[in-house]
Amino acid sequence: MNNSNVTQKMLEIGRKRPSLQYVKTSLLAGTGGGLAILVLALLEGWLSSPFLMAPFGASCVILFALPDSPLAQPRNVIGGHLISSLVGLTISSCVGVHVWSLALAVGLSIAFMQWTRTIHPPAGADPLLIMMTGAPWTYLLFPVGLGAVVLVLAAWTYHRTQGNQYPKHWFTS
Numbered sequence: 001m002n003n004s005n006v007t008q009k010m011l012e013i014g015r016k017r018p019s020l021q022y023v024k025t026s027l028l029a030g031t032g033g034g035l036a037i038l039v040l041a042l043l044e045g046w047l048s049s050p051f052l053m054a055p056f057g058a059s060c061v062i063l064f065a066l067p068d069s070p071l072a073q074p075r076n077v078i079g080g081h082l083i084s085s086l087v088g089l090t091i092s093s094c095v096g097v098h099v100w101s102l103a104l105a106v107g108l109s110i111a112f113m114q115w116t117r118t119i120h121p122p123a124g125a126d127p128l129l130i131m132m133t134g135a136p137w138t139y140l141l142f143p144v145g146l147g148a149v150v151l152v153l154a155a156w157t158y159h160r161t162q163g164n165q166y167p168k169h170w171f172t173s
Contacts, residue, residue, distance in 0.1 A: 026065075028064075028162065029064040029065040030064070032060075032063075032064035032154075032155070032158040032159075033057075033060035033061065033063070033064040033065075034060075035154065035158065036056075036060050036063070036064070036150075036151055036154035036155065036158070037052070037056065037057065037060060039150060039154050040052050040056065040143075040147055040150055040151070043150065044143075049142045049143075050139075050142050050143040050147075051142065051143045051146065051147045051150065052143055052147065053126075053129060053143050053144070053147065054125065054129060055081070055122040055123060055125040055126055055129065056122070056143075056147060056148075056151060057122075058121070058122035058125070059077055059081075059120065059122045059123075059148070059151055060151065061122075062077075062120070062121070062122065063077065063151060063152070063154075063155040064155060064158070067155065067159055067164065067166045067167070068166075068168060070119075070168075071119060071120055071121060072155070072166075072167070073167045073168060073169060073170075074152045074167050074170050074171060075117070075118055075169075075170070075171045075172070076117075076118050076119060076120040077120050077148055077151060077152050078145070078148045078149060078152060079113075079116060079118030079120070080113050080118045080119060080120025080122075080123035081120065081122075081123045081126060081144050081145075081147075081148040082140065082144060082145055082148070083109065083112050083113055083116060083118060083123070084109035084112075084113065084123040084124060084125075084126040084127055085123075085126045085127070085130055085139065085140050085144040086140060087105050087108045087109045087112060087127050088105050088109070088126055088127030088128070088129070088130035088131050088135075089130055089135070089137055089139070089140060091104060091105040091108070091127065091131065092105075092130065092131045092134075093137075097131045097132065097134075101131070102127070102128060102131055102132075105127035105128070105131060106124060106127055106128065108127075109123065109124055109126070109127050110124060126144065152167075155167075
């Protein structure tokens, strides 16, 4: 198949109308992610402690649109965020924030997540967020640790109400 045929085929696929079931599934995933962020925002207001951080929005994509993925399992979500944040806080404390230390922190986060089998792509942003904002060590607890736990519990609750099994496993790999 030549390039023009491939392009034509891609255009045809793009023009197909999504099935009603696909639209429903998409809207439900979006609703779940939105509700999870709402819960974090409400907790933040009620408890006057931070519960939100930008990478949690990306975590919601995986938790609600791809709940069967290994990347969506509690070990990965919680562990990935904690490990990457710990790396960011450690590098920032030890050597400060520099172009090279930002790169080092992300690289080490990836390596440690892979080594511990807790890969969660949104967590790769945690060291950058922490280092660029000068987050304190308490950030590891609020919002990272407790926020990640709340997200997993929100996903568990949400998927149970939809009749889906989530998670596939809690803390095993």
